Amino acid sequence: MSEIQPIGFVKSPYTETSQIPKGCGASHEAEGVLEIEPEFEEGLTDIEGFSHLFVIWVFHKVEGYSLLGTPPTDNRPHGVFATRSPFRPSPIGLTVVELIRRDGSRLHVRGVDMVDGTPILDIKPYLSSIPQEKLRRGWLAEAEERRSK
Amino acid sequence: MSEIQPIGFVKSPYTETSQIPKGCGASHEAEGVLEIEPEFEEGLTDIEGFSHLFVIWVFHKVEGYSLLGTPPTDNRPHGVFATRSPFRPSPIGLTVVELIRRDGSRLHVRGVDMVDGTPILDIKPYLSSIPQEKLRRGWLAEAEERRSK
Numbered sequence: 048m049s050e051i052q053p054i055g056f057v058k059s060p061y062t063e064t065s066q067i068p069k070g071c072g073a074s075h076e077a078e079g080v081l082e083i084e085p086e087f088e089e090g091l092t093d094i095e096g097f098s099h100l101f102v103i104w105v106f107h108k109v110e111g112y113s114l115l116g117t118p119p120t121d122n123r124p125h126g127v128f129a130t131r132s133p134f135r136p137s138p139i140g141l142t143v144v145e146l147i148r149r150d151g152s153r154l155h156v157r158g159v160d161m162v163d164g165t166p167i168l169d170i171k172p173y174l175s176s177i178p179q180e181k182l183r184r185g186w187l188a189e190a191e192e193r194r195s196k
Numbered sequence: 197m198s199e200i201q202p203i204g205f206v207k208s209p210y211t212e213t214s215q216i217p218k219g220c221g222a223s224h225e226a227e228g229v230l231e232i233e234p235e236f237e238e239g240l241t242d243i244e245g246f247s248h249l250f251v252i253w254v255f256h257k258v259e260g261y262s263l264l265g266t267p268p269t270d271n272r273p274h275g276v277f278a279t280r281s282p283f284r285p286s287p288i289g290l291t292v293v294e295l296i297r298r299d300g301s302r303l304h305v306r307g308v309d310m311v312d313g314t315p316i317l318d319i320k321p322y323l324s325s326i327p328q329e330k331l332r333r334g335w336l337a338e339a340e341e342r343r344s345k
Binding site: 053090174 | 199200201202203232236238239240241242243244245246247248250252254263264273274275276277278279280284285286287288290292317318319320321322323324325326327328330331332333334335336337338
């Protein structure tokens with residue numbers, strides 16, 4: 048197995064996971080900073096040109112996993128790989144953030160949904176989107192429809 | 197550091213990384229199978245409802261990293277976190293695939309750009325897109341414009 052290592056840590060306004068908005072309609076407008084280790088700063092060259100980034104990170108406060116779980120957006124259980132549950136066999140998180148500005152090895156971003164101190168494994172540019180009309184959203188769309196009735 | 201473990205492996209038509217289409221205009225229409233370990237099959241419950249999935253995986257054939265590199269889409273170097281280079285401090289890959297069908301613990305998908313045998317760390321549902329008009333694509337948009345002249 049190749050070495051997976053943190054490249055930095057998230058500076059977030061959320062000090063407890065319970066403070067993070069969850070579920071449908073949860074708005075992720077919180078601003079935070081991706082504090083990249085200075086030794087990796089050169090790897091951020093030209094990142095300013097991108098409006099959005101993928102952040103791959105670790106659910107470092109979570110222990111264990113659950114293959115089935117009932118998400119806050121539904122009252123029925125679903126498989127962990129069909130949800131964003133933190134209780135995953137590999138406790139990896141993925142968040143799309145908007146890049147506000149870069150300050151050396153610090154990336155100021157909007158849309159953090161991680162707790163303060165979260166280890167960052169990787170950052171990638173967000174290059175393209177699947178058109179909305181091509182997306183099917185399974186149980187989530189069904190749960191939203193049930194709720195709107 | 198929490199335990200990051202493979203949940204399965206990619207069955208891909210590409211047996212060598214050199215066979216994988218790269219660069220602008222590279223079409224990723226190849227079909228493959230995400231072979232999830234049977235012990236995790238229950239975690240796939242209800243995944244059939246989603247048209248697209250994020251696959252988080254390991255560049256398991258890559259050793260070492262390079263903070264600056266010239267991607268196949270440009271003739272100028274960029275920081276590794278502003279590219280999809282495989283030579284990353286944490287050798288993690290991220291691919292959006294289209295789910296064709298599920299067969300037990302095997303997910304038949306379109307859009308694989310991994311080599312056969314690639315370890316899969318996690319799978320997540322693709323829930324929403326950033327609208328195309330809100331995206332800025334930095335050096336990639338500039339390189340495309342230069343090429344079109």
